[in-house]
Amino acid sequence: MSLYPQPASPAFGQMAYASQPYSQPMLPQAAYHYPAAVQPVFHVDSNMFRRDYMARLAELTVNSRPIIQNLSMIAQEYSRFAEIVAQCIESHIRRVLPWMKLPAFYLLDAISKNVFDPYARQFTPLVVRLFLDTYEQVDQNTRSKMEEMLLTWRTGAPTGRELFGVVPQVAIERHIWGGEATQSAASSSRHTAGSSSISTAQVLSELEFVLSQKERSVVANPYDKMAQNHVAVLQQLRKLVQAGVSQEELGQILTQLRALAQPASVPPQLTPAPIPTQSYPTQMPYPSPAPPAPFPGPVEQPTYPLPSAYSAPSYNVPKSEPVNLSGLLAPQSLPVQPTPPSVNPPISTLAPMNSITNLYNALLKAGVVGATGTPTGAGASAKVEECRPSDPVRDAIRDHRKAILAQKIKLTSADITRQRSNIVDFLYNRLPSQCKQCGIRFPDGPKGKKHMEDHLDMHFRQNRKAGQAVGRGYSRSWLISMEDWIHDGSVDVKGKGRADGRILSSSAAAAVEAAKREAELQAQYVVVPPGDEAKSISCPICKEPLKSEFNEDDEEWVWRNSVKRDDKIYHATCHAEATASKSTLASRLRNEVSSSRSRSRTPEKQQVRTPPKVLVPLSEESKKSAPSSPSTPVGTKRKADDADGPGTQDSKSDVPPLKKQALSV
Amino acid sequence: MSGLGLLNSDSKPLPADDEAAANTRQWHLASETEYRFELDPNSSLAIKLVHGQAEIFGAELAEGNTYVFGLECKAAVYTWQGCTIEVTGQPSTEYVSEETPMQVYANLVLALEQMRVRALRAFHGSPPSSEEGPDPDPDPQPPRVLVLGPGNSGKTTLSKMLINYAVRMGQSWNPVLVNVDPGEGGWAAPGAISAATITSPIQTSTPASTFGSAATSAPAHLTSNALLPLAYWYGHAETRRNPLLMDRLIRNLGENIWERWDNDLGGRVAGLIVDTPSSFAASSGPNGDHRHALIKACVDAFRINVILIVGHEKLNVEMQRAYGNRIAVVKIPKSGGVVELDPSYRERARKHQLHNYMYGRIIPPPPGLPPTNVLQGGEQTPDLTLNLAPSSSIVAFGDLTLYRIGEETMAPTSALPIGATRVVSEMQPLLVDPAQPGSGLYNAVLALLAPPNPDESERYDEEMLDLPVVGFLVITTLDIPNKRMTVLAPTQGSLVGRTAIVGSIEWQE
């Protein structure tokens, strides 16, 4: 079974995967950007690296998320060899059989999105030819997968812009969707009267993309009514398009789809410079010199879409017609997405938006919307049973309970030896998805899928962190305080749920904190005095040499992970550690071990536990004999008197279900 | 597997396949059989699941991964539906058995799971559906299980399996595993009793980390390798040494678990499993008295509602008589795979455990296998993350306050009637002066305690008995003329002004 892409999820689950790292609160984005510098220990030369990377790539014959993650991680850690990585991947893709090409493209995609710099710019010069050549050679199924991936590239850069820049993006899209089919909504609308040809395939492809995005939102938040409505309408729309609609409607649908598809994090683009249609904005998503136009297409073609076309539906006449698809899709009249101001004054011949009424009428004819035409009807009148994931979490729990209680087993010595259970069902069959790295299984269904994806991302992060031992390496942590132990179960309630949906343990929280602090320390640097670039300096604490590297932003040599104190230069991490150890253990513990405490503790609770029950005669005895214990409050502060055993205790613990709980069922 | 294999690539050519091949054989296991192995002290073993489904004490193996075992590990690969495994290395014993009690364990697992889903249903306030039938119990409780049995009966393995199956149900259960066997030590160190919440299956790799590991600063792939247990220091391997102290610590643990569950009712419905020392089952001999008190302490403290007796008819009868009217007492067959362990093995396991606590422990794969690309305890890059750096520092005698609980040389309690004057001193903290010859501190394992209540008015004499452990220390040199000592600690941090307790556990690297 291929774990990486579930067939139903386009772009190998990369949408969530790709959009997360940049907003992932647990993962400071900065951590992505200086991996090479933190590898002082290992010396790998480029030839060796090339050989090793090629060998590992050869294993990427199927769509294996773990392999892709590992290869991405290596790429990230050895970003100084980015050029080699790019060459390896390109030659691998060109060399292998058609059915093995897609996984390698997913790798290219993953590295470009997640590490971004310098990889996106390494791939930019070669991605167009590579994509198109590959596209020629693969079967239809793979092609549509590639198209889905291509759509994610539109907003794949951390800025929400084209992953490889607008020129390659357009070049590829034009080529595979033909002629002007890739035009922005604006330009395609403009052409509705004339020569435009938007293929049904393209619209369907984009529709699937948006649909999968919305389905993901439903998975992430089953209570997101708007997303549920979107899913319903989009599913209907798909049928409609499949049944055949006019060019004009295709154009309109495309426009609306793109409005719906834009990432929430698109920064507003505030420069409304009137750009001649021919030229491209200078803001490439990365600060490298613009690559030579990789696609020597007909340059005279003046209808390249403007960059905003990908991120915003740029109509100028928003109030002219209230009934449009986005209104339809957002019956509560909430804005579907924040619409960034358009960069360019859209073409003045833009078709009036009321042409959307055609689409609406089409939908009406197809029975998607109610005859009353009230927008609120859209979500409701869509086939509810088809699209409403009622409450998958609760359903799953109920389902499990039903199956478990159907087992007629009593907890007695005789009964458990008599029966033959079908435990395999519960341990294997009902949990069909398995993590190939650690063997943990997940149920089917949206929640299980989400858990599994988060779980795989956790592996990815852990793998990446494992190589980043600093200073003296790792050590056993102190145990957390009693208060933290008691309260760590409630961290989840405070909204700091762990990625895999389980309760965030203090250790996980501590690890997150530690990773953050470490990233901050690693980011510190000392500028190398001019002339000292070749000088070898060692950290006075660990005696390891400090690593110098060229800081491209400021164009100067720096020692990474360094601080200067009293004219000596230390590893920032070593120095921090040494400083911390000077302070008391208590404060160190506070800082390091228990990051969750401030959130969850009640202030009046202190370290001291109430003395537990001791046999009463004994307590009396010890009071008398202990020399200095006149006020020993043995037994007086006890909360529960459990001398009566389980029966009475349970009644005490039978508090009604709380407002505060980890399970939201 | 690991992307970090590169790091080791500087010189080493790929190992000769011949060597691995000569050392490797495949086993085809029929459904419901298990491959059992035992290792000699200095050998290691690698097992790869080639095909099918397999698990070790309830933790499933991932196909294609190579798992490494060492330090006299004795374990079994069980398969419900058949599998092929590839074994590299030379175990001292290996064979396939068709006789396992796994069907019984499976029934047990499902019966406990029924308790969980009923408790969860009640917690949600949902009424039973018609097909589920009325709830037999108006107040359904999750399973809180006490596992009892004599030595070498497989209690610990059963406890681990029950926990692993619970977390594998796909329900995000997070049951608490409690270890009250101070000889075992759980995740902490021998001499301690402890409890931890488990959310991912506990792997088996070496006897140094039977129940998974306490957290390190390294990233971990399984939460069972990054546990933050709550631990109390008893200080001895044998429960009879100071039963009253044991009693008190057990109740401390229980009280904290319940307080935790007061804040986390969702966690409470997953229940708990308590692994116990074999002395609890020693039905005869001079120490029979204290064990009833300690079993009672467990039943009370953890509000036990299921007692499992592993392979011990007489104890079963005894427990039925004492608790059968209010607690389900269930007899469980012992697995034929359980090996008789001599006391020196336990001694070595404790030593490994402390070494593992301080330094971590990397098991070198058997000859012929590359050191990378193996999983140890489920961790993918053991060479990076299981190699730990403790901290050794010199501490002036006055900087660390040391106590012993009870008299230094204590006659066996059995020599005294229970409740006699002796008990006073059993619970009394006694200051230890490192400058005194014969302090017994050299190579002693100490438990560093959490700080006492900062509010003076809240303090009480025996407070230190109720303070949990934050870490374990070992005194590696004792320099009496200069009044200082060298202390090995798991990680850095000042010990000045702190309190530590000495017991009878010693460790020498």
Ligand SMILES: [Zn+2]
């Ligand atoms: Zn995993």
Ligand SMILES: [Zn+2]
């Ligand atoms: Zn340093």
